[in-house]
Amino acid sequence: MKIAVVGAWHVHTMEYSTAILNNPKAELCCLWDDNEERGKATAEKLGVPFQPDLDAIWNDPTIEGVSITTATYQHKEVLLAAAAHKKNIFTEKVLTFTNEDAQEVAKAIKDSGVKFTVSFPHKTWPTLKAAKELVDSGKLGQITYARVHNYHNGSVAPMPDGSLGWLPPHFYDASQTGGGAMMDLGAHPMYTLHWFLGEPKSIVSQFTKVTGRAVEDNAVSVIEFENGTIGVSETGFVTNGIPYVMEMQGTKGGLMVHNDTLEYTCEETGNKLVQMTDLPEKSTMPIDAWIDACCGIGEAPNGIDDAVALTKFMVGAYESYNTGKKYVF
Template sequence: MLNVAMLSKWHVHAEDYARKLQSHGNVKIAAVWDEELDRGKEWATGLGADFEADLDTLLAREDVDAVVVDAPTSMHADVMIAAAQAGKHIFTEKAMALTTEECDRISAAVRQAGVKFGISFPARTRPHELFAKQLIDDRILGDVTLLRIRNGHDGALNNWLPEYWYDKQQAGGGAMMDLGCHPMYLASWYLGKPKRINSMFHYFTNRAVEDNAQCSIEFANNAVALVETSLVTYRTPSALEIYGTEGTLIISDHTVKVTSKNLDLPFGGWISPNQLPAEQPLPILQWVDAVLNDKAMPFGLEEGTKLTELLEAAYIAHQEHRTVEFK
């Protein structure tokens, strides 16, 4: 049995993580901490768990083996370093932290403690995204020249996100720091090392953080990624397009089309594959399995740091109105 503490209900995914853990069978939610006392107490009561107002007191509990971090992104470094130093395994909502310097400190603490670390990269578990990775790795598309990924919804437009979602001090950013994480970590996974980045962020609903954003990223392999995200678009279908020297993949709203010189296609046309890679367990369930069965986590410290590297550079590019080059 894995005894878990939920560290804050700030993030909108926190409740879903709690439901996933409670339905697992080998996980018990033992305690809750929250930077907002009333919210934390109410959540703990609903989960049938203890509430601890003091984080250090919670982390000292022997009946807590691991923590799920859904605190404001600006608090991630302090919370996760404390958890690691207390010997607790860690699962965190993306983004890992606001800066690569914070990621490095988290990583050092986790490695020194020898605890398991996992981050929520759900797009890397889905059949369509796994299929795209397979085509790239097998060079079915040749050399990738352009990658376009779009992820958006109308949360800011129709006000169904909590208002603190737009608090820059807590969140660290807006649409790109939230929904933009998914196309960002996919771009890194597909294309490797980034070379330079430009950003264009907009404030359609006049909040303190951006609600509509686009980044152009050049990678060391000469591929270009267009990363698009928005909180002000109506019924946005997800979009993943990969253009290569020998083929093209188009995925839109779960419709898949591919063409390639390397496939046996009649008249060089398009096909819609009837079999995709099997869906993998959600990241939080993979993390539980990694902890209980001493397995490697497929996306952890390195992947989380790479995401933050892209995000940090994206915000610098926006704020300073310039191209940012990666070291």
């Protein structure tokens, strides 16, 4: 299938585009970006033509799909156009800034019948797949507390020119991103908590600006779920320490994921903390699974309802922070 890249704004543009290039079922035919200099430079790196006219992509019947890595504020317009022109859609998260826009996009995508996937790569991890199976088995009892910690050093890593941080400046422009660390890197804890715990009831957020940039670079949201379960979403761009930790505590046991290691305790382990060694295989990455689905193989993962749910979590998180109050869903 022929796929066009729509947008070179996001830091994952090269990753997704390279995956398309490496997939034997796909052909990366061109790249568009609203910044011609950036678009041409990215297209040259990929060895594909730069297409300055977005309408030419929409109106080309040979292009079956698009990989969307524009600025987040452009998502609604681009997603609606893609759906209207029957292009299968792979998109970077988050879907949109508002619940209303998310619902409008969802309706358009469902009406169009196109294959849709949002990039939730952590759901492919062997550790998280095993953790989900363990939680769903009931061996840990009712989950009462969950914490997902996901950080990197994108704002503090020393760079060759003496500056700090490898994230591009536009990642700190709220008009383009809709927020800072929670909107970007915090998406992973949010969709993971939704995957494990279901729908939220309320949320409270605390964000800070460690490096003094325009958006938060250090963030925590505490979420109330059904049955009294508490979920904590932790994220930031300001640590060189431990990048990933997940905890699940239940009435009969608990688990901890630390980077690539899963440990758990419950009745079958004699209530001792043991490492799980028989982890499942890593799942196909979302973009490759989407390409498979477009070619009639399997289902497209992380569908539009999952994308809408993530927007709901983010709207609540930022509304709580901006008002200083608990947000009730």
